[in-house]
Amino acid sequence: MRVTHTNINVQGFHIDRYGHVNNARYLEFFEQARWQFIEEYLNPAIPEKKNWQFTVIEINIKYKKPLFFNSDIVIETKIEEIKYVKTLMSQKIYLKENKELATIGKVSFVIVDTVSGKPIRITDDLKRYLEKGEI
Amino acid sequence: MRVTHTNINVQGFHIDRYGHVNNARYLEFFEQARWQFIEEYLNPAIPEKKNWQFTVIEINIKYKKPLFFNSDIVIETKIEEIKYVKTLMSQKIYLKENKELATIGKVSFVIVDTVSGKPIRITDDLKRYLEKGEI
Amino acid sequence: MRVTHTNINVQGFHIDRYGHVNNARYLEFFEQARWQFIEEYLNPAIPEKKNWQFTVIEINIKYKKPLFFNSDIVIETKIEEIKYVKTLMSQKIYLKENKELATIGKVSFVIVDTVSGKPIRITDDLKRYLEKGEI
Amino acid sequence: MRVTHTNINVQGFHIDRYGHVNNARYLEFFEQARWQFIEEYLNPAIPEKKNWQFTVIEINIKYKKPLFFNSDIVIETKIEEIKYVKTLMSQKIYLKENKELATIGKVSFVIVDTVSGKPIRITDDLKRYLEKGEI
Numbered sequence: 001m002r003v004t005h006t007n008i009n010v011q012g013f014h015i016d017r018y019g020h021v022n023n024a025r026y027l028e029f030f031e032q033a034r035w036q037f038i039e040e041y042l043n044p045a046i047p048e049k050k051n052w053q054f055t056v057i058e059i060n061i062k063y064k065k066p067l068f069f070n071s072d073i074v075i076e077t078k079i080e081e082i083k084y085v086k087t088l089m090s091q092k093i094y095l096k097e098n099k100e101l102a103t104i105g106k107v108s109f110v111i112v113d114t115v116s117g118k119p120i121r122i123t124d125d126l127k128r129y130l131e132k133g134e135i
Numbered sequence: 136m137r138v139t140h141t142n143i144n145v146q147g148f149h150i151d152r153y154g155h156v157n158n159a160r161y162l163e164f165f166e167q168a169r170w171q172f173i174e175e176y177l178n179p180a181i182p183e184k185k186n187w188q189f190t191v192i193e194i195n196i197k198y199k200k201p202l203f204f205n206s207d208i209v210i211e212t213k214i215e216e217i218k219y220v221k222t223l224m225s226q227k228i229y230l231k232e233n234k235e236l237a238t239i240g241k242v243s244f245v246i247v248d249t250v251s252g253k254p255i256r257i258t259d260d261l262k263r264y265l266e267k268g269e270i
Numbered sequence: 271m272r273v274t275h276t277n278i279n280v281q282g283f284h285i286d287r288y289g290h291v292n293n294a295r296y297l298e299f300f301e302q303a304r305w306q307f308i309e310e311y312l313n314p315a316i317p318e319k320k321n322w323q324f325t326v327i328e329i330n331i332k333y334k335k336p337l338f339f340n341s342d343i344v345i346e347t348k349i350e351e352i353k354y355v356k357t358l359m360s361q362k363i364y365l366k367e368n369k370e371l372a373t374i375g376k377v378s379f380v381i382v383d384t385v386s387g388k389p390i391r392i393t394d395d396l397k398r399y400l401e402k403g404e405i
Numbered sequence: 406m407r408v409t410h411t412n413i414n415v416q417g418f419h420i421d422r423y424g425h426v427n428n429a430r431y432l433e434f435f436e437q438a439r440w441q442f443i444e445e446y447l448n449p450a451i452p453e454k455k456n457w458q459f460t461v462i463e464i465n466i467k468y469k470k471p472l473f474f475n476s477d478i479v480i481e482t483k484i485e486e487i488k489y490v491k492t493l494m495s496q497k498i499y500l501k502e503n504k505e506l507a508t509i510g511k512v513s514f515v516i517v518d519t520v521s522g523k524p525i526r527i528t529d530d531l532k533r534y535l536e537k538g539e540i
Contacts, residue, residue: 012436022283150421166281170281296429297429327468
């Protein structure tokens with residue numbers, strides 16, 4: 001199972017005037033977790049050589065429980081579905097302590113060819129790359 | 136028509152390693168625009184007195200066009216639908232120059248009673264407040 | 271007198287767990303204010319054409335009064351001293367309401383030649399540019 | 406020797422339009438590193454019980470080398486001098502790879518009594534706390 005678990009300790013600057021993590025910060029947490037996933041499973045040298053750029057086109061985030069200062073959280077990241085052009089990732093935030101689910105994220109991205117500037121249709125080699133991190 | 140238009144000039148610190156506005160920053164833009172909407176139409180003294188707290192429970196954001204350094208953008212914010220418990224806002228980002236639509240946001244929030252800590256059902260006075268900014 | 275005044279309304283996401291503006295955010299406020307100064311007095315087309323890049327090398331910031339949610343602040347920005355290689359800017363934050371001084375910033379920058387990657391000695395044409403925004 | 410070393414991997418959202426870490430982000434890095442120092446050496450339960458609040462009053466930061474995407478950095482944090490009212494911390498950023506010094510930070514803070522709202526003179530028990538993490 002290709003999944004990563006990213007650990008973050010909630011800092012004072014993540015907190016906003018309501019006393020919990022500001023909703024924009026979650027997208028930074030998600031980006032950090034996706035980068036860990038890419039490093040572990042999607043050999044970043046390949047997209048660089050192929051002029052492929054991961055481009056987020058849609059994010060959906062459900063804030064189920066607020067996150068507080070100094071909480072230890074874990075972000076579980078995985079690829080959920082590879083479609084014709086876009087790929088859907090699941091990113092869930094749990095409290096480390098009790099495994100309680102705090103946040104549900106869905107992130108859709110496409111692979112853009114940086115030469116043409118256009119998203120690439122997911123054909124066999126790109127699918128193998130997304131599934132196995134190799135081409 | 137109760138709608139606000141929030142102007143932002145994209146700054147160097149909004150930009151990330153891909154050369155366009157980082158996807159987390161959009162949620163800060165949206166929060167700033169919602170705050171302007173609240174100030175214009177939802178008299179912030181009322182929720183403070185009633186112990187009502189706006190709490191975002193879900194955000195959906197579609198990134199249609201990237202935003203670049205020094206662009207002037209406009210965020211159009213309005214209430215789209217008031218449901219049984221939650222309220223749905225629409226937040227769209229346009230380029231000021233040519234009115235091109237860059238981003239589509241949907242933000243769902245509930246009103247939490249800060250004493251009980253629970254979301255409040257949207258009954259008549261709360262509906263009037265959300266629709267007219269008065270109770 | 272070449273000075274700019276940048277107005278910012280403190281947002282909920284600027285606030286941290288202590289209930290006032292997080293100390294990192296001040297540097298974003300300063301950057302926004304410097305950008306306004308550059309646009310008003312330092313014709314940004316010139317450094318772009320000359321391959322000059324403003325590069326901050328040192329910041330000193332004294333936090334005299336905390337800043338709170340929804341405060342209207344004004345940042346006064348000016349060039350204080352042009353030295354042999356580096357230029358010193360003064361950036362002060364005032365509360366709009368009562369002109370109270372909240373923060374004192376000093377920002378030193380050099381002009382880097384983006385071709386050589388090295389800071390440029392401030393000779394006559396660069397001095398005229400920094401003083402008058404023309405060459 | 407009471408010193409902490411905080412490891413951070415530079416993320417895409419730390420980078421700004423110049424292609425290196427934005428100068429505001431360094432203060433978030435420093436805050437994270439100070440929090441680690443407090444947790445290791447300054448038992449955070451003590452200031453909470455005593456109504457002491459660490460309050461940063463001045464930061465000086467020298468940017469010697471830019472930091473780039475995906476760099477592994479280490480922040481070395483220690484107390485440099487305990488004065489009559491304020492305490493001076495040293496925070497230096499090194500590249501992990503080659504130990505090259507990238508950034509020199511000096512952070513001055515006072516301990517504010519949250520009841521009176523005033524900074525406390527550093528008498529014997531406070532000095533012992535800052536030096537040994539106990540009272």
